[in-house]
Amino acid sequence: MFKRLADSGKSVALTVDGRPVDCRAGDTVAAALLAAGVDRCRTTPVSGAPRGPYCLMGVCFDCLVTIDGVGSRQACLVPVREGMAVETQSGRREAGR
Amino acid sequence: MTQASDLAAHYDLVVIGGGPAGLAAAAEAGRAGLSTVLFDENPGVGGQIYRAITSTPVADRAILGEDYRAGSDLVAEARTGGALIANGATVWSLDPARLVGVSIAGQARLIQAGRVIVATGSLERPFPIPGWTLPGVMSAGGAQTLLKAQGLVPDGRTVMAGGGPLLWLLAAQILRAGGRIEAILDTMPRRNWLRALPHLPDFLLSPYAAKGVKLLREVRARVPVIRVAELEAVGDDRLREVSFNGRRLPADLLLLHQGVVPNVNLAMAAGVAHEWNARQLCFQPVLDEDFNSSVPGIAVAGDGAGIAGGTAAAERGRIAAVAAIRALRPSAPVPDLQIIRQRLQREEMGRSFLDWLNRPADSFRQPEGDTIVCRCEEVTAGQVRAVADLGCEGPNQMKAFMRCGMGPCQGRLCGLTVTELIADQRGTTPAEVGYYRLRPPVKPITVAEFASLPIAEGERLAVEN
Numbered sequence: 390m391f392k393r394l395a396d397s398g399k400s401v402a403l404t405v406d407g408r409p410v411d412c413r414a415g416d417t418v419a420a421a422l423l424a425a426g427v428d429r430c431r432t433t434p435v436s437g438a439p440r441g442p443y444c445l446m447g448v449c450f451d452c453l454v455t456i457d458g459v460g461s462r463q464a465c466l467v468p469v470r471e472g473m474a475v476e477t478q479s480g481r482r483e484a485g486r
Numbered sequence: 487m488t489q490a491s492d493l494a495a496h497y498d499l500v501v502i503g504g505g506p507a508g509l510a511a512a513a514e515a516g517r518a519g520l521s522t523v524l525f526d527e528n529p530g531v532g533g534q535i536y537r538a539i540t541s542t543p544v545a546d547r548a549i550l551g552e553d554y555r556a557g558s559d560l561v562a563e564a565r566t567g568g569a570l571i572a573n574g575a576t577v578w579s580l581d582p583a584r585l586v587g588v589s590i591a592g593q594a595r596l597i598q599a600g601r602v603i604v605a606t607g608s609l610e611r612p613f614p615i616p617g618w619t620l621p622g623v624m625s626a627g628g629a630q631t632l633l634k635a636q637g638l639v640p641d642g643r644t645v646m647a648g649g650g651p652l653l654w655l656l657a658a659q660i661l662r663a664g665g666r667i668e669a670i671l672d673t674m675p676r677r678n679w680l681r682a683l684p685h686l687p688d689f690l691l692s693p694y695a696a697k698g699v700k701l702l703r704e705v706r707a708r709v710p711v712i713r714v715a716e717l718e719a720v721g722d723d724r725l726r727e728v729s730f731n732g733r734r735l736p737a738d739l740l741l742l743h744q745g746v747v748p749n750v751n752l753a754m755a756a757g758v759a760h761e762w763n764a765r766q767l768c769f770q771p772v773l774d775e776d777f778n779s780s781v782p783g784i785a786v787a788g789d790g791a792g793i794a795g796g797t798a799a800a801e802r803g804r805i806a807a808v809a810a811i812r813a814l815r816p817s818a819p820v821p822d823l824q825i826i827r828q829r830l831q832r833e834e835m836g837r838s839f840l841d842w843l844n845r846p847a848d849s850f851r852q853p854e855g856d857t858i859v860c861r862c863e864e865v866t867a868g869q870v871r872a873v874a875d876l877g878c879e880g881p882n883q884m885k886a887f888m889r890c891g892m893g894p895c896q897g898r899l900c901g902l903t904v905t906e907l908i909a910d911q912r913g914t915t916p917a918e919v920g921y922y923r924l925r926p927p928v929k930p931i932t933v934a935e936f937a938s939l940p941i942a943e944g945e946r947l948a949v950e951n
């Protein structure tokens with residue numbers, strides 16, 4: 390869905406659902422996911438429909454993921470860190486769970 | 487980076503939001519010697535318009551344009567002014583006594599402010615079309631954020647839809663960055679010209695006229711533009727096609743935009759009175775000429791005060807800061823307000839024209855049937871209309887019946903739609919219907935964050951709630 394314009398930033402390694410993903414310093418988790426072709430973060434609690442980042446500015450909460458064991462973090466607001474473990478989630482969306 | 491433990495318990499001025507209004511306000515206040523802190527939720531200052539201005543990997547200045555680069559000067563001004571700038575700082579509460587609840591890296595604090603300038607800017611107007619919740623459908627603003635902050639350019643088959651200055655600017659930026667756009671689906675009704683035309687002379691005198699024409703030419707030369715009256719994102723588990731005017735276009739990414747509206751949540755939760763703006767089709771705070779709100783000591787500056795664009799936002803921030811300085815430190819030197827107001831007036835000149843020309847069609851603001859209105863609770867337009875027919879008069883009752891607006895976005899992506907749907911269904915006006923009643927916390931705060939409050943603060947909050 391997206392390609393990198395300038396591939397200059399320092400490389401940062403994460404895992405997404407256990408799979409290694411290479412991204413760049415300065416990425417948010419949402420940007421890292423999209424750059425790696427991961428277009429969904431969670432499913433909804435009501436119908437189970439898949440959702441991916443929509444606003445990228447902390448408003449829509451469609452980008453909720455589990456980061457290092459902490460659930461329902463806004464992927465578009467969290468900068469990546471080396472070794473971060475990101476998990477897509479289903480249903481849940483209460484902060485911190 | 488500023489940590490929660492670096493914060494004082496009291497500041498003369500707390501500025502909320504690090505876009506042009508917040509940066510300009512913090513610069514003026516810091517220079518005048520007010521103890522000032524600026525809280526910004528994002529990893530770096532700049533707001534949406536100057537997003538990632540201090541860190542963007544986009545080296546070629548031509549791609550984002552010179553207007554974007556102007557943000558650097560504002561950041562430098564704010565930094566040298568002496569204000570403390572805290573990024574990654576989410577303000578989750580503001581009360582009428584100017585107690586500010588903020589979290590930085592999971593640590594929460596309550597800060598007492600002498601004055602508050604709310605500079606929370608704007609967000610994109612909801613664009614409720616069938617399929618807008620599918621992965622692969624994104625707001626144009628979101629794609630622009632990815633371009634500015636991470637240098638990510640749409641790849642594959644990209645379709646853009648909607649209208650308004652930001653859509654065209656983003657299209658130009660994507661093209662300059664080497665991206666490709668299959669089509670731009672223009673949803674703005676042609677008859678908008680009738681109401682816009684009387685305001686054309688003013689617009690021609692504004693700084694935006696020449697730039698706007700140039701931008702449209704640049705994009706139209708390279709992308710087919712199709713005027714559409716209906717629009718649908720089609721796919722099962724993600725976007726596959728965009729449907730319009732009885733046609734279907736395969737697509738990997740659909741970028742939606744139909745203008746921006748004030749981000750009212752924090753000011754509303756603080757008790758600031760708001761009114762319906764019938765031209766801009768949104769709620770905005772009731773303010774005096776210094777941008778003071780109905781709550782003493784709380785001002786709202788920037789696009790949060792009513793949409794006028796980034797350059798105007800900075801001037802508004804300065805005016806609000808001068809009012810704060812005069813109230814708290816009357817002897818401090820302040821810049822000439824007359825000059826600032828003149829600059830602001832010039833910036834605002836073309837607004838009426840742009841507002842009328844880019845007034846979203848009724849059908850894209852007041853959807854029907856199975857189109858999801860509340861993304862969080864998956865409430866449809868048909869359900870909202872049906873409940874309005876049963877006698878539901880306002881958004882708060884609607885919330886109780888349908889749960890719309892109760893999800894984590896707190897109505898930011900459905901509030902205006904629900905208000906307009908109720909008004910449409912009941913044959914009244916949005917002003918009459920009103921908006922969701924908002925209460926703090928305006929952003930979710932975890933139990934762990936709450937527990938991280940120094941004990942006295944936690945007790946105070948518990949007692950007040």
Ligand code: FES
Nearest residue numbers: 445449450452465
């Ligand atoms: S993408 Fe909307 S909150 Fe993260």
